Amino acid sequence: MVDNDIVFQISNINAWYGEKHVLKDISMRIKQRKVTALIGPSGCGKSTFLRCLNRMNDFIHNFRLEGRILYKAQDLYSPETDPIEVRRTIGMVFQRPNPFPKSIYNNIAYGLQIFGIKDRAKLDAIVEDSLRKAALWDEVKDNLGQNGLALSGGQQQRLCIARAIAVNPEVILFDEPCSALDPVATAKIEDLIMELKNEYTVVIVTHNMQQAARVSDYTGFFMLGDLVEFDDTKKIFTTPANKLTEDYITGRFG
Amino acid sequence: MKSFLDRRSRQRIFERGIHAALLLCASLSIFTTIGIILALFFETFDFFKEVSIIEFLTDTQWTPLFVDKHFGILSLVAGTFIVSLIAMCVAIPLGILCAIYLSEYSSPRFREVVKPILEVLAGIPTVVYGYFALLFVTPLLKSFIPGLSGFNALSPGIVMGIMILPMVSSMSEDAMHAVPSSLREGAYALGATRFQVATKVVVPAALSGIMSSFVLAVSRAVGETMIVTIAAGQQPRFSLNPLVPIETITAYIVQVSLGDTPAGTIEHKTIFAAGMTLFIFTLALNLISNWLKERFREEYR
Amino acid sequence: MNRLAYNKLVDRFFKLAALAATIVGLVFLFTLVWDIAHDGAGRISWSFLTSFPSRRPERAGILSALVGTIWIMGLTAVFAFPIGVGAGVYLEEYTKKKNLITRLIEINIANLAGVPSIIYGLLGLGIFVRALSLERSLLTGALTLTLLILPIIIISTREALKAVPFSIREASYALGATRWQTTYRQVLPVALPGILTGTILALSRAIGETAPLITIGALTYIAFLPESVFDPFTVLPIQIFNWVSRPQKGFAVNAAAAIIVLLVLTLILNSIAIYLRHRFQRRIRW
Numbered sequence: 077m078v079d080n081d082i083v084f085q086i087s088n089i090n091a092w093y094g095e096k097h098v099l100k101d102i103s104m105r106i107k108q109r110k111v112t113a114l115i116g117p118s119g120c121g122k123s124t125f126l127r128c129l130n131r132m133n134d135f136i137h138n139f140r141l142e143g144r145i146l147y148k149a150q151d152l153y154s155p156e157t158d159p160i161e162v163r164r165t166i167g168m169v170f171q172r173p174n175p176f177p178k179s180i181y182n183n184i185a186y187g188l189q190i191f192g193i194k195d196r197a198k199l200d201a202i203v204e205d206s207l208r209k210a211a212l213w214d215e216v217k218d219n220l221g222q223n224g225l226a227l228s229g230g231q232q233q234r235l236c237i238a239r240a241i242a243v244n245p246e247v248i249l250f251d252e253p254c255s256a257l258d259p260v261a262t263a264k265i266e267d268l269i270m271e272l273k274n275e276y277t278v279v280i281v282t283h284n285m286q287q288a289a290r291v292s293d294y295t296g297f298f299m300l301g302d303l304v305e306f307d308d309t310k311k312i313f314t315t316p317a318n319k320l321t322e323d324y325i326t327g328r329f330g
Numbered sequence: 331m332k333s334f335l336d337r338r339s340r341q342r343i344f345e346r347g348i349h350a351a352l353l354l355c356a357s358l359s360i361f362t363t364i365g366i367i368l369a370l371f372f373e374t375f376d377f378f379k380e381v382s383i384i385e386f387l388t389d390t391q392w393t394p395l396f397v398d399k400h401f402g403i404l405s406l407v408a409g410t411f412i413v414s415l416i417a418m419c420v421a422i423p424l425g426i427l428c429a430i431y432l433s434e435y436s437s438p439r440f441r442e443v444v445k446p447i448l449e450v451l452a453g454i455p456t457v458v459y460g461y462f463a464l465l466f467v468t469p470l471l472k473s474f475i476p477g478l479s480g481f482n483a484l485s486p487g488i489v490m491g492i493m494i495l496p497m498v499s500s501m502s503e504d505a506m507h508a509v510p511s512s513l514r515e516g517a518y519a520l521g522a523t524r525f526q527v528a529t530k531v532v533v534p535a536a537l538s539g540i541m542s543s544f545v546l547a548v549s550r551a552v553g554e555t556m557i558v559t560i561a562a563g564q565q566p567r568f569s570l571n572p573l574v575p576i577e578t579i580t581a582y583i584v585q586v587s588l589g590d591t592p593a594g595t596i597e598h599k600t601i602f603a604a605g606m607t608l609f610i611f612t613l614a615l616n617l618i619s620n621w622l623k624e625r626f627r628e629e630y631r
Numbered sequence: 632m633n634r635l636a637y638n639k640l641v642d643r644f645f646k647l648a649a650l651a652a653t654i655v656g657l658v659f660l661f662t663l664v665w666d667i668a669h670d671g672a673g674r675i676s677w678s679f680l681t682s683f684p685s686r687r688p689e690r691a692g693i694l695s696a697l698v699g700t701i702w703i704m705g706l707t708a709v710f711a712f713p714i715g716v717g718a719g720v721y722l723e724e725y726t727k728k729k730n731l732i733t734r735l736i737e738i739n740i741a742n743l744a745g746v747p748s749i750i751y752g753l754l755g756l757g758i759f760v761r762a763l764s765l766e767r768s769l770l771t772g773a774l775t776l777t778l779l780i781l782p783i784i785i786i787s788t789r790e791a792l793k794a795v796p797f798s799i800r801e802a803s804y805a806l807g808a809t810r811w812q813t814t815y816r817q818v819l820p821v822a823l824p825g826i827l828t829g830t831i832l833a834l835s836r837a838i839g840e841t842a843p844l845i846t847i848g849a850l851t852y853i854a855f856l857p858e859s860v861f862d863p864f865t866v867l868p869i870q871i872f873n874w875v876s877r878p879q880k881g882f883a884v885n886a887a888a889a890i891i892v893l894l895v896l897t898l899i900l901n902s903i904a905i906y907l908r909h910r911f912q913r914r915i916r917w
Contacts, residue, residue, distance in 0.1 A: 163807045174798035190806070365778075369758055455897065457872050583752075
């Protein structure tokens with residue numbers, strides 16, 4: 077049963093917003109250092125599912141979850157689990173770029189400072205390293221004092237990725253990271269995601285099927301709260317097992 | 331990892347401390363209310379040991395500071411009532427017309443300039459209005475009404491009405507603003523004039539919001555102190571004549587506070603009994619106003 | 632006259648009436664300012680600002696009242712700002728679900744905002760002057776005004792916090808920040824201009840309050856300056872009230888001059904608030 081490759085073992089989770097049943101009996105295993113894409117029509121529950129993985133749904137007051145999510149051997153929802161530690165290990169990049177209204181430098185340093193890292197040289201090094209990994213360093217190295225909100229949308233999103241990398245997480249969750257970006261910026265983010273899987277486990281929610289096909293190793297197809305199919309990306313996009321999946325990826329609905 | 335956990339457990343204690351401190355700040359408001367009730371209640375209770383509640387509510391004279399003591403709150407209530415009534419006669423029609431003009435007729439530019447200027451009226455200290463009522467409005471009114479006393483209910487009533495006007499107009503306008511424009515468009519499409527739309531569609535639709543502003547305005551008028559203390563006089567009188575000196579509940583509290591009435595005497599306890607009366611009036615008005623506001627909010631959710 | 636023309640006429644008449652009503656407030660305001668300037672401007676001088684009150688109107692000044700007002704404002708700000716912001720933060724950031732206690736606190740704050748200021752004076756008299764034996768001191772005055780303006784600060788703090796986009800909080804939490812780190816380091820700095828604006832407007836209300844301070848027993852005649860927070864005091868509005876209540880014409884002139892000083896102080900506070908609001912509204916676009 078113990079498989080070192082598996083980072084998330086999700087067993088029979090159900091979720092509700094108030095009375096609304098949004099995730100229905102979902103089980104899934106997510107592998108280490110791979111890109112797993114979650115696709116499906118809007119409102120299918122894929123983003124909700126993603127947010128279950130680092131307990132970002134805690135902030136929605138009528139949200140309720142049943143079932144078990146194991147991260148490595150740790151039950152993410154057991155009372156002993158500290159959601160702060162969970163989110164430190166499992167980072168997230170959001171749909172719309174959301175840099176803090178602060179300098180580029182402080183955007184990245186914040187995550188480190190809140191964990192007590194004050195050493196300026198160390199901060200400088202990590203800021204540079206994270207910006208390099210996020211392929212943003214060359215564009216901003218002379219303007220680290222500039223406000224993060226002054227960057228273009230694509231740059232902002234890469235800044236958010238750098239910010240997530242800086243705290244050295246094991247997993248990065250992407251919630252439709254390119255939906256607010258133009259094609260050129262999207263291509264840069266996609267390249268970056270493929271780079272990142274060498275060091276991190278990546279889970280990405282996208283409404284763009286080509287994107288899922290391009291960047292991911294595994295793909296899960298969600299519809300109306302059900303996980304319809306989950307398999308190798310290649311298989312999903314060439315010989316899907318389920319009729320619904322086929323209809324969706326061939327563009328018959330969604 | 332070890333040091334990280336140490337950090338977390340220290341951090342968790344810190345977070346809990348912060349949470350407790352913030353909760354304390356928030357609950358201070360509850361303590362304030364309890365404090366108000368206790369401060370008023372004890373002295374009022376003592377007061378009613380010496381004065382029967384029947385006398386308090388039915389006697390028409392209020393003379394605690396004289397040798398022949400009477401404790402009939404009605405004369406202070408009458409003074410409060412007549413001044414508030416005059417204030418409302420000024421504030422309500424002007425306020426609602428002003429709200430209709432700003433919401434339905436005026437250009438956005440005019441509105442942007444006029445609204446903040448009107449709100450300045452609400453920010454002027456009340457002692458300034460008192461000065462104006464006593465030394466400008468009263469002499470001015472005297473030239474029309476020869477029988478007007480130097481202290482009277484009319485002048486402070488009018489001035490108070492103008493002071494409250496921005497509150498009425500701004501709250502009513504917000505209520506009218508919240509009326510969906512589809513309702514207006516429906517009426518305009520039928521060939522209605524702005525007047526008809528305003529009076530037959532917008533005002534009825536916003537009525538509970540507008541009423542809420544009226545009730546709150548009454549509450550403000552009842553609790554207003556300095557204008558009446560300065561310009562209305564210090565003669566409790568069970569009468570609704572606006573031309574003669576009167577005294578309101580609030581002005582009486584100030585009058586006693588300024589004097590050297592020792593604490594613990596019946597004279598001094600009267601201000602708490604008067605304060606309790608005032609508190610009950612304004613609380614009831616505020617509750618009604620909030621209830622109307624909630625009702626309005628529910629209609630347009 | 633046909634129906635349509637009649638309707639139009641009514642409409643035009645009503646529009647004029649409504650415009651007239653709007654202008655009444657403006658005319659009143661300008662008359663008030665003109666009257667006070669006319670009565671008092673000539674009396675303003677350096678010696679008026681730096682003299683103690685006196686029985687002779689032409690020698691009287693507002694020094695003790697002005698200093699008292701500055702003391703009271705400073706102390707009230709020091710007490711009210713942290714408590715009000717703390718309460719606002721608690722209600723907006725720390726209560727995910729609306730439970731009974733937070734509901735109760737909310738209703739309570741809404742009601743406190745409508746309690747007449749003189750009732751706060753009786754509260755101060757009962758609690759601070761008597762129960763805590765703080766006497767008629769600056770401390771009593773500042774604490775009373777603190778309770779009076781807390782609801783305003785709490786309400787404006789909550790508005791300012793509500794305007795901060797949730798995405799900022801999400802970004803911070805996703806990095807493993809705690810609630811307080813997120814609030815203190817990300818949310819509060821963004822909300823600060825709004826909070827400061829609300830606080831300054833609350834203080835500009837406190838600066839003009841007269842009744843609660845009279846009720847707690849602030850003096851109307853003081854010929855010395857307070858040296859500690861336990862000293863008795865007077866403030867500008869009380870000095871104005873005292874002068875207005877006297878029959879001599881000279882004191883009325885003094886009152887008008889003191890009103891000008893009070894209005895200028897209020898105006899300065901309001902301008903700072905408006906400046907802050909404009910300055911920071913422009914800077915951040917999401």
